[in-house]
Amino acid sequence: AAVVWDYRHRQLVKAGDALMRAEAREDVLAAVSRIQEAATATHDSGHADIVAATEWVEGEFQDAIDGKPDRRTKYPMPCHQFSQVLGDIHDNELIVVAARPSVGKTSFVLQMLTENVRAGHNVAIIPTEMEAKDVIRQLASQVAQVNLQDLASEFPDKLRKAKEVATKIRESKRLRIFDKCTNLSAIEASVRSVKGWADLVIIDQLAQIRNAAGSRYQSLTDTCYAMVALKKVLGKPLILGHQLSRPGQGTNP
Numbered sequence: 001a002a003v004v005w006d007y008r009h010r011q012l013v014k015a016g017d018a019l020m021r022a023e024a025r026e027d028v029l030a031a032v033s034r035i036q037e038a039a040t041a042t043h044d045s046g047h048a049d050i051v052a053a054t055e056w057v058e059g060e061f062q063d064a065i066d067g068k069p070d071r072r073t074k075y076p077m078p079c080h081q082f083s084q085v086l087g088d089i090h091d092n093e094l095i096v097v098a099a100r101p102s103v104g105k106t107s108f109v110l111q112m113l114t115e116n117v118r119a120g121h122n123v124a125i126i127p128t129e130m131e132a133k134d135v136i137r138q139l140a141s142q143v144a145q146v147n148l149q150d151l152a153s154e155f156p157d158k159l160r161k162a163k164e165v166a167t168k169i170r171e172s173k174r175l176r177i178f179d180k181c182t183n184l185s186a187i188e189a190s191v192r193s194v195k196g197w198a199d200l201v202i203i204d205q206l207a208q209i210r211n212a213a214g215s216r217y218q219s220l221t222d223t224c225y226a227m228v229a230l231k232k233v234l235g236k237p238l239i240l241g242h243q244l245s246r247p248g249q250g251t252n253p
Helices: 002-021 026-044 050-066 080-086 105-118 132-144 148-153 156-171 184-193 216-234
Strands: 094-099 123-127 175-177 200-204 238-243
Touching: 094 105, 094 216, 105 123, 105 132, 105 200, 105 238, 123 132, 123 184, 132 148, 132 156, 132 175, 184 200, 184 216, 216 238
Parallel strands: 094 238, 123 175, 123 200, 200 238
Antiparallel strands: none
16 A cells, blocks of 8 residues: 555656646646645655545545635634645644743634634634633633733723623624533543534643543643544544643653
8 A cells, every 4th residue: 555655646746746837727736736735744644544545635636637626624724824824724633733831822722713703613612721701701802802911901992892792702602612621531521512513623721631641741642642533533623722841841842
């Protein structure tokens, strides 16, 4: 299977280069470029299901040649610039948003949540650090552009807008905010409970999740494996916020 994949991969890249040189129309060029990148990434990662990966790439490639549109559901990034650089989110993807403390990880995933609700998707979020009421408060402040660190200086109309937004968030049929939870089994049950309804699930933050493992390292390892399994069960994008080690802790992120 690996030999077949190597051959098909080379053929795909070669055919894509030929199309590029032939100056095909721009939408086909963009699709071919995307598929070539996906083929190379899958090839380099040593994809376990080589045959399935090959068939998917070949199908996508043929659609590009035939001028067929990308049929995958797209979930927007927080802003257009991110989508241009990283591409949209698609079904069955596992995405980790990781950074050092206090640089805006939670704000980023909440912006992702807002954009997808606006796009008509059902979104569930399971916080492991904040209570549900605090998630609503931060979401409302982002939408109303209110500074939570200095509420006394905000104009009354902005504060009123933040309260109105918070009410809409609580009443939204497209958003489910779970109570704070750090237990892995309970989080797994919560994700399974929204299967079939949720188009996208966010868990923030990964490092706070605890299970029966002894060391913190083993606990995080087991949690990561559990997230991969959950993503497969869900069949939809699973977004994980994760805090990298603080400087001086002596552990690499």
